[in-house]
Amino acid sequence: MRVGLHLGYQNMHGDPDVQTFMQETNLAVEAEAMGFDYVGTVEHHFTDYAACPAPFEVLSYLAAKTNTIELMTAAVILPWNNPLRVVEQALQLDILSGGRLILGMGRGAARREFRSFGVELADSREMFDEAALIIMEGIETGIVEADTKWYQIPRTEVRPRPFKSFKDRTVMVSMSPSSVEVAANYGLKTLRFSQGDWRNAIPEINHYKETFQAVNGRPSPPFIISDFVLCFEDQERVSQYCDKYFSKMFATVANHYEFMSDHFKELPSYSTYAYMGEAAAAAGGPDKAYRDYISGNMIGTPEALVEHHRIRQEMVGDYEMLANFSWGGMPYEYVYEQMKLFADKVLPDLKG
Template sequence: MQVGIHLGYQNLHGLPDYEFFRRETRLAVEAEAMGFDFAALVEHHFTDYAACPDPLQALSWIAAKTKTIKLMPAAVILPWNDPLRVVEKVAMLDALCEGRLYLGMGRGAARREFEKFGVELADSREMFDEAALIIMNGLETGIVEADGKWYRQSRTEIRPRPEGWNRDRCVMVSMSPGSCEVAADYGLKALRFSQGDWSKAMPEINAYRDTFRLKHAKAAPPFIISDFMVCFEDRAKVTEYTDKYFAAQFLQVANHYEFMSPHFKELPSYATYAYMGDMAAARGGPDKAYKDYVGGNLIGTPEELYDKHLERKAMVGDYEIIANFSFGGMPYEDVYEQMKVFADRVMPLLKAEEPVLA
């Protein structure tokens, strides 16, 4: 089982931005020393919700400080980025990190970010689908060209030339039925965020696996789950930190994506976000809804975390983890503590497991 960290760059610490950004990014270097397999970085813009506008650039610094950990933007938001430039940046960083780079791609969901880039949220599905093919073909062939509805690019050779790229190194955020279908059709590993009861996600997960096998005559790869994680030896500290820091980050999530706004109901491709809004409304607002959100993530003592993982695995089958340990303004000494507890107590059990036969 592959286990990584997911850096979310949520600055609720009250630190100056430069100091915060440096401290958050250094977590990836420590993760390699602790034995994590992946360092994954978000792309978000303009607010304290998540302040990492260029994960590929940040990963270039991490690449220079590490030797073995795999690197992944999770994810580059395609409607905000020119496909030609994405291919160039990916090829350049992959050359420097000697093939450790994996490309995570997403389409975004926050109106406030789309508006600043002058892009319509309603267009994200079509833009992503078109851009992803251009980028993947560009990485596989070294040539970028396009003549579509959203992107037009004359035939252009990429230098440095991409090497060793195929779709096994590409990951797609898949948080809706439509995204799951596209990921399966394109032959991509899927990435899902923990957002509640996993049984409700099983129809999408099963449809992804069925379509993948039908289209590609092989089993789908294990999908990746991004968890917000609280992991301490002391049960009382788990409870205290969940109520204090997990609640704070969930409020940020709800506000950033406007879960309580009805606009998602007008966008079928964002069905999961409409569901989150309905859940919040039913419980009196996002400040109350976080308890269901907690239930979907891996939170507890090391023993509790592993038991929860086994319950989840029995439901969803094989999966991989990228864990976000830093959120809600949690002090960095506590972030490091729970990373170390998880790495020492839980990760060896995860890595020792035998895969489930597909």
């Protein structure tokens, strides 16, 4: 089992951005020493929820600071980026890192980010589907060419050229039935975020596996689960910090994506986000939605996390994990402490 570190770049500490940004980035250097397989950086803009507007630049910095850890865009949001530029940046970073790049792609879900880029959320499905194919072809061949509804690019040879294949190094964030379908048909590995009871996701996971096998003639690769992680030896500390920091993190997630808004109901390709809003409004209300969100993520002592993994693996099959330790304004000394404990006492069991 491969386990990575997810850098979320939340600034809920009240500290200057320069301080929190560098603290978050340098966690990846520690992750290599601790034995993590890869590091993934988000792309988000404009708010304290997450502020990492240029994941390729961050990963280029980390390529120079590390030697073996793989580097993943988790994810570059295609409707906000020209596919030709994505190809160029991906190939350049792959060369700088010695072939360590994993290209993760997503389509975004927050209206406030789309609005600032002048892109409509309702168009994201079509834009992603077109851009992903252009990019997948470009990173393999070094040639970018398109004449689609959303992209018109004359035949262009990219320099520097690719020097190794990206097969099995391309990932798609898949949080809806339509995204699962696209990922399987395109032969992409899929990334899912923990957002509640994993039993609800099993139909989509099984559909991905079956469709991938039928289309590509081989078993699907293990999908990636991105978890918020809280790991301390003392259950009392786990409970205390969960109540203090996870509640802040959940509130900023709900606010950023506007879970309680009705606009997702008009966008079938965002069904998971509509479900989150419905869950918060249903019996039990926001508190139940919050508790469900906690139960889906990795919150507990090292022993509890190992057991959580085993139960989840029995439900969903083999998977990889992308662990986010820094969220909700948790002080960085606590972030480092729990990350080190996880590496020492949970990581060997997962990787074993």
